[in-house]
Amino acid sequence: MRVLLVGTSPPPGGPAAVETALEASALAAAGHEVEVLSPDPRSAAHHHAPLSGARLGVQLALRARRFDALVLRLQPGLPLSPAADRLSRALSLALLGLALRGYREVTLRLPSPIPLPGGVGGRATWPMWSAVTRVVVASEEDRDRLRAAPGLSDERIEVEPAGTPPGAEERSWRSLDCADPDLRLSVQAVVRAKAMAGRRLERVGASAGARPPGAEEVWDDPFSGASVVGPRPRVGELAGLLADRLRRAR
């Protein structure tokens, strides 16, 4: 799969940037074609572009045809700074929501606290929440907050504590190095990852809307709000869908 990963990336670094790089590396190791888009021109990303405010939506829309999947790491300033006003918030999120529909799979990663000034609710956030395949948050508290978000069903929210190394859930307990000065951190990361993988499986099993590998996708119709079984429409197809709705309404 062709994956676009969007977020700050190293160098110079910082925990969020390192996580972006680790995730890109893990996705590439899994056989995906990965490209990174970063707002920092100093970084070693494939692409650099300003991603604040409405510019994020524009940049994603421009690249949508080249990628199957998008992993978007929201951060302060990407797209909204803590001081963003209501108009800027509404415009940025509406454009972002529209752009996300250009990708078949969208993973939204949210650090804690969730960097959305004005909160996770409100009409302005609906286009974004309804367009994502899954949202990954850093804590159960954030998951509880997101339950109130419009257009976002519970089974699409996953908890993955920050710092969980990719693939940790596959690690064997016997591979641990007892002399490792960070042994506790290593064990704790594997505990978190294994538990998270278990929760994910449980949700997939429990939710009628969940999609096991190879099964049909379930997505929320942006016009009626109903769940629809089948491939998620792209932007162009959405226009046709809207026209069809209007015709039928008449």
Added chain:
Amino acid sequence: MHLAFVAPRYGAEVVGGSEAVMAEAATGLAGRGHEVELFTTCAKSHVSWANELPAGSFEDRGVLVRRFPTLRARSRLRAAELERRVQRGERLSTRDELAWVNGRFRVPDLYLELVGRAREMDAIVLSPYLFWSTIYGARVAPERTVVMPCLHDEPYAWLGIVRSTLSAVAGAWFLSEPEHELAHRVAPSLAPLHDVVGAAVEEPASYDPAGFRRRHGLERPFVLYAGRREEGKGWPGLLEAFAAASSRHDLPFDLVTVGDWPAGVPDALAGRVVDLGRLDARELPDAFAAAEALVHPSVNESFSRTVMEAWLAGTPVVVNARSAVLTWHVERSGGGLTYVDDRELGECLAFLAEAPKAAAALAERGRRYVLANYRWERVLDSMERSLETLRSQRAT
């Protein structure tokens, strides 16, 4: 120095973290040549506060212990209603807050003794924060009073009378850094002379894990819960989480529990949970040494002696990640793991089962942490320094 320690309960039959720290600190300071008196009640139970022990004085390990009878509120209904309101986090008037404190137990004789003799004392040490003996005792001679609150982030901590107590006294002793931080949030104008003195645990001369297993017929490996089997300590939640973890993983462990109060083990877990009831204090170290891990589900902790005792015995710990204090110890020491839910508890137990060498390496780090930070010599040094400062400040 002439010191008065005031604890709501005292004695070998009393189970409680703050009571144990107070008793050992008093004994330790007496052992260093200070004249120490310990004022307490005739109660054994922190629920009934009934006068089960005789009033009067006696000497115990160099400390002059004075017991005073408790009085209970006339209107239990009013006390229960106030307790519900406090638990719901309602803001109470000062009058209602005082009615709540008075509704649990009162010890007017102890108070009067303190009033009469406060000037003889170089310092009065009170603990824990939420009882009549501390709230009222702190008003007797605040300029020479130190409160060791053993504060937890619970509704009681946010009462106005607790804030005013922590602000009015001359000093405060905390058992851990998270407790210290919480105290600053609870009482922004905290007693000026405050310090994280910590607490300590004694290392027994030897451990007998095999003998413990044999005496109690424990043939399977086990994880241990040691403490009161009550909601406030997270016991019912641990039972549920252990059941869920056992259903997901093929765990070789039983859950052995020791402590006060009925364990209330559900039938479905009858074969996997072993209740040994209350153990003799001399046997408890063997229980820690025999366990594969100590599981500590409590959120409301200010220090946690059981975690220290487990580490000292070479046993790793698995603690509730929602407890700031337990997480702080585990992160500083590297001696255990934290869990947020039954899934993570299950993974922690699976790790213990599958990687005993790594688990032992964690435990060793915990043991080094206790030996480096929580020995009585070090804790008593801190307490003495604090008391000397208090005395010299008062003199000037």
